[in-house]
Amino acid sequence: MIANLGYGAVLITGLLALYGIVAALYGLWRNRPDWVESARNAMLLTFPLLSLSALALIYLLVTSSFEVAFVAEVTSEAMPTYLKATALWGGQAGSLLFWAWLMSAFTSAVTLRKWERDREFLPWVILVGLVTLGFFLLLILVFENPFERLWALPDGSVEQSILRPMGGVLFTPRDGNGLNPLLRHPGMIIHPPMLYLGFVAFVIPYAFAIAALITGRTDDRWIRITRRWTLWAWLFLSLGLVLGGRWAYDVLGWGGYWGWDPVEISAFMPWLSGTAFLHSVMIEEKRGMLKHWNMILIITTYALVIFGTFLTRSGVLSSVHAFAQSAIGPAFFIYIGVTFLVSMGLLFYRWNDLKAKNQMTSLLSREALFLLNNLLFIGILVICFWGVIFPLISELATGQKVTVGPPFYERATAPLFAAMLFLMGVAPLSAWRHSTARTLGRAMWKPFLVSLLAPIGAFIGGVRLWAGLLTFWLAAFVASVTLYEFWRGARARSRRAGEPFPVALWNLAKRNRRRYGGYIIHLGVVLMAVGIIGIEAFQAETQKTIPQGGEISLRDYTMRYESLAFFDTPDNRNVARAVVSVYKNGKYVGELHPRRDFFYDSQQPMTIPGVRSTMEDDFYVLLVDWMPISSEGATFKVFHNPLVNWLWWGAWVFIIGTLVAAWPDKDPAEMAAATVKVPSRKPARARAYGD
Amino acid sequence: MKKRITWLLPLLSLSFLLLGVVSVQAQSGTPHTPTDDEVNAVASQLYCPVCENIPLDVCGTQACAQWRDLIREKLSEGWTTEEIKTYFVEQYGDRVLATPPPRGLNWLVYVLPPLLILAGAVILVQAFRAWKTPTEEPLEAEMAPSTPEAAFSDDEYIARLEEELKNR
Numbered sequence: 001m002i003a004n005l006g007y008g009a010v011l012i013t014g015l016l017a018l019y020g021i022v023a024a025l026y027g028l029w030r031n032r033p034d035w036v037e038s039a040r041n042a043m044l045l046t047f048p049l050l051s052l053s054a055l056a057l058i059y060l061l062v063t064s065s066f067e068v069a070f071v072a073e074v075t076s077e078a079m080p081t082y083l084k085a086t087a088l089w090g091g092q093a094g095s096l097l098f099w100a101w102l103m104s105a106f107t108s109a110v111t112l113r114k115w116e117r118d119r120e121f122l123p124w125v126i127l128v129g130l131v132t133l134g135f136f137l138l139l140i141l142v143f144e145n146p147f148e149r150l151w152a153l154p155d156g157s158v159e160q161s162i163l164r165p166m167g168g169v170l171f172t173p174r175d176g177n178g179l180n181p182l183l184r185h186p187g188m189i190i191h192p193p194m195l196y197l198g199f200v201a202f203v204i205p206y207a208f209a210i211a212a213l214i215t216g217r218t219d220d221r222w223i224r225i226t227r228r229w230t231l232w233a234w235l236f237l238s239l240g241l242v243l244g245g246r247w248a249y250d251v252l253g254w255g256g257y258w259g260w261d262p263v264e265i266s267a268f269m270p271w272l273s274g275t276a277f278l279h280s281v282m283i284e285e286k287r288g289m290l291k292h293w294n295m296i297l298i299i300t301t302y303a304l305v306i307f308g309t310f311l312t313r314s315g316v317l318s319s320v321h322a323f324a325q326s327a328i329g330p331a332f333f334i335y336i337g338v339t340f341l342v343s344m345g346l347l348f349y350r351w352n353d354l355k356a357k358n359q360m361t362s363l364l365s366r367e368a369l370f371l372l373n374n375l376l377f378i379g380i381l382v383i384c385f386w387g388v389i390f391p392l393i394s395e396l397a398t399g400q401k402v403t404v405g406p407p408f409y410e411r412a413t414a415p416l417f418a419a420m421l422f423l424m425g426v427a428p429l430s431a432w433r434h435s436t437a438r439t440l441g442r443a444m445w446k447p448f449l450v451s452l453l454a455p456i457g458a459f460i461g462g463v464r465l466w467a468g469l470l471t472f473w474l475a476a477f478v479a480s481v482t483l484y485e486f487w488r489g490a491r492a493r494s495r496r497a498g499e500p501f502p503v504a505l506w507n508l509a510k511r512n513r514r515r516y517g518g519y520i521i522h523l524g525v526v527l528m529a530v531g532i533i534g535i536e537a538f539q540a541e542t543q544k545t546i547p548q549g550g551e552i553s554l555r556d557y558t559m560r561y562e563s564l565a566f567f568d569t570p571d572n573r574n575v576a577r578a579v580v581s582v583y584k585n586g587k588y589v590g591e592l593h594p595r596r597d598f599f600y601d602s603q604q605p606m607t608i609p610g611v612r613s614t615m616e617d618d619f620y621v622l623l624v625d626w627m628p629i630s631s632e633g634a635t636f637k638v639f640h641n642p643l644v645n646w647l648w649w650g651a652w653v654f655i656i657g658t659l660v661a662a663w664p665d666k667d668p669a670e671m672a673a674a675t676v677k678v679p680s681r682k683p684a685r686a687r688a689y690g691d
Numbered sequence: 692m693k694k695r696i697t698w699l700l701p702l703l704s705l706s707f708l709l710l711g712v713v714s715v716q717a718q719s720g721t722p723h724t725p726t727d728d729e730v731n732a733v734a735s736q737l738y739c740p741v742c743e744n745i746p747l748d749v750c751g752t753q754a755c756a757q758w759r760d761l762i763r764e765k766l767s768e769g770w771t772t773e774e775i776k777t778y779f780v781e782q783y784g785d786r787v788l789a790t791p792p793p794r795g796l797n798w799l800v801y802v803l804p805p806l807l808i809l810a811g812a813v814i815l816v817q818a819f820r821a822w823k824t825p826t827e828e829p830l831e832a833e834m835a836p837s838t839p840e841a842a843f844s845d846d847e848y849i850a851r852l853e854e855e856l857k858n859r
Contacts, residue, residue: 253749261744360818360823361822361823375811378811379811382807387800397796401786403790404800408800412804488848541731635727
């Protein structure tokens with residue numbers, strides 16, 4: 001009953017999406033605003049309907065209705081309720097529904113905005129939103145239906161389908177398979193929704209870009225409308241990536257946070273093009289340039305969003321043959337191809353209208369440096385894309401499977417990341433339009449001198465690795481430049497307006513939250529870079545089998561193996577938990593409990609590290625193995641991860657910075673004033689310096 | 692590509708040094724039981740032939756534990772890291788290596804990204820050139836008031852900041 005309700009709601013939403021597409025097109029063709037309005041209403045209805053459907057599935061999951069195939073696949077009786085509910089995105093069919101649900105929320109929200117001056121965008125935004133939504137609904141309805149039930153047939157086999165097959169009797173398994181144990185972690189509960197939110201929110205700027213291309217409005221209005229949407233999309237995507245890294249660090253038990261796995265990279269790629277987009281739109285807003293490039297970036301980001309979902313969902317990563325067998329793989333492939341080609345076709349159709357009248361006057365101007373930053377982001381994107389795609393090409397061409405692993409990505413991207421850090425230090429000091437080596441040098445020398453303290457300090461502290469010293473210098477350089485910018489702006493303001501320094505700082509940041517939010521993000525990136533170089537370049541590990549009371553030493557740390565206990569838990573796990581005392585320079589600093597959980601229902605083990613975490617370093621202990629008969633000897637793998645905590649703290653700063661930049665303006669009058677200045681129909685050139 | 696390799700050279704040389712120590716020990720002929728660290732140093736360069744994208748030193752499956760035992764056995768027999776890697780490639784194909792061996796089609800994986808980035812840089816430089824050819828006079832006039840000398844007095848900075856903040 002509930003399953004039918006959920007399915008019915010998806011079906012009606014699908015039909016509604018189809019109707020909305022037709023109505024929007026008809027309204028445009030016949031110039032009938034009432035039809036466009038009707039399409040908008042259809043769009044708005046998709047959200048409550050999909051909410052109903054998603055809630056129906058959550059209800060089925062929570063009540064352990066194992067006659068529904070998806071519920072039996074991802075939950076089991078023993079799982080706690082919150083995990084049952086979040087199993088919604090624990091499997092393919094459910095996550096597609098979840099994707100569609102979030103998508104409808106975002107597109108509905110954007111259609112609710114006031115459209116007075118941008119009326120001509122509305123039908124096209126609805127159209128793009130509904131086409132994307134419709135594609136996902138089609139996947140759910142035709143290929144991956146989470147509401148299919150299990151039916152026992154007279155010949156003893158079990159079939160899953162929505163409608164009762166001939167002679168079929170509803171079949172309810174006694175228990176479900178249970179969620180993949182690796183996914184039973186708080187990080188894994190929030191990580192997918194964040195990624196999905198990031199993914200679907202990037203559809204909004206894309207929809208407006210397409211609307212701008214079709215309507216021929218070549219000003220930067222679409223960018224201004226979607227500015228905050230883009231920032232929110234980017235925030236969610238960043239959060240999703242960081243949470244994924246944290247989850248890997250806490251659960252996967254290999255001492256790291258990022259393995260350059262194709263699944264990780266598929267979420268990283270839209271982030272790269274999205275970040276390039278966030279920077280380069282500023283050039284269009286300020287200087288009316290790079291209109292083509294911004295279009296290409298947002299079209300690419302949209303394609304990568306769908307491509308990311310495709311990579312993780314189609315089975316193409318395990319083998320091109322699995323892709324050919326999977327039902328949804330080819331559908332995704334076709335959809336990405338068609339939308340990409342159509343979007344690019346539109347761009348070429350408008351190519352001449354988008355020509356900028358401004359020029360680049362200096363190679364050191366802010367806009368020129370932003371372009372360089374774009375080159376670096378896209379360079380990293382190219383490396384990632386090629387690394388993910390190459391094994392598939394190799395398999396197709398030669399039948400030979402190859403692995404493109406971390407060493408490839410690390411070697412190829414490291415110089416680009418370093419160059420990016422350097423740019424982050426230089427660009428905030430350069431001015432729009434005109435900067436010379438001399439003006440830049442004048443602005444830079446103070447922060448530069450201060451930044452030298454970091455590598456010198458590190459050298460005295462015993463660091464000899466030049467990549468480490470270089471990164472420390474770059475990080476310190478960006479940090480001092482950024483802080484210097486805050487200080488200089490606030491001091492100038494405080495002198496001029498007679499405000500006390502903290503007030504001046506506050507008011508300054510309030511004047512342009514995107515700029516200063518951006519700087520806070522840069523500071524976050526600096527902290528993250530320190531954490532990353534700490535673990536990447538200075539990590540140490542060792543593995544030993546020791547008897548009870550035995551010790552393993554690594555750098556300043558010593559761990560003593562105290563005991564090992566085995567017990568069963570109510571949620572069907574068998575836990576082997578070691579107690580380990582940790583000493584730093586001979587001084588007792590605490591106890592760790594690395595453990596190995598064995599999940600009976602899925603027959604899967606999971607290694608959970610014991611971690612002592614400080615700002616200086618992490619001491620990370622894994623219980624690898626133990627003697628089967630007695631609990632006397634056990635094997636531990638021990639990691640010393642210097643500075644890795646900076647990565648997580650940096651991520652917090654990063655997120656705060658994004659919130660500062662993305663938070664909606666409180667004062668509507670100020671918003672109005674900020675937007676009224678922009679003449680909607682005039683070409684961008686007219687206001688490049690106007691206000 | 693060369694430039695990229697030099698960047699992580701210290702890191703790589705460190706790991707090679709480590710490997711060197713391992714192989715020297717292994718080659719020295721005296722039979723010894725390899726430590727877990729020696730086994731892991733080899734295993735971390737190999738990928739699990741059955742699981743997707745998991746290095747052999749961290750893979751938790753039974754099969755991988757047996758492969759690690761195999762590495763241990765080979766090390767105790769005096770095999771070098773390279774010999775063990777070659778053995779694994781012969782048994783399970785190129786996919787056990789962390790990066791594709793540079794031959795045949797595989798060259799593409801190393802050559803294409805630098806070429807594309809280079810092409811991007813060239814396009815960028817050309818775009819700069821095209822943009823820099825003055826087509827409009829007024830722009831020069833706009834630039835005039837800011838002499839480099841005055842640029843970093845407080846007033847100039849405030850003026851610039853004000854302009855930048857206004858034009859959000």
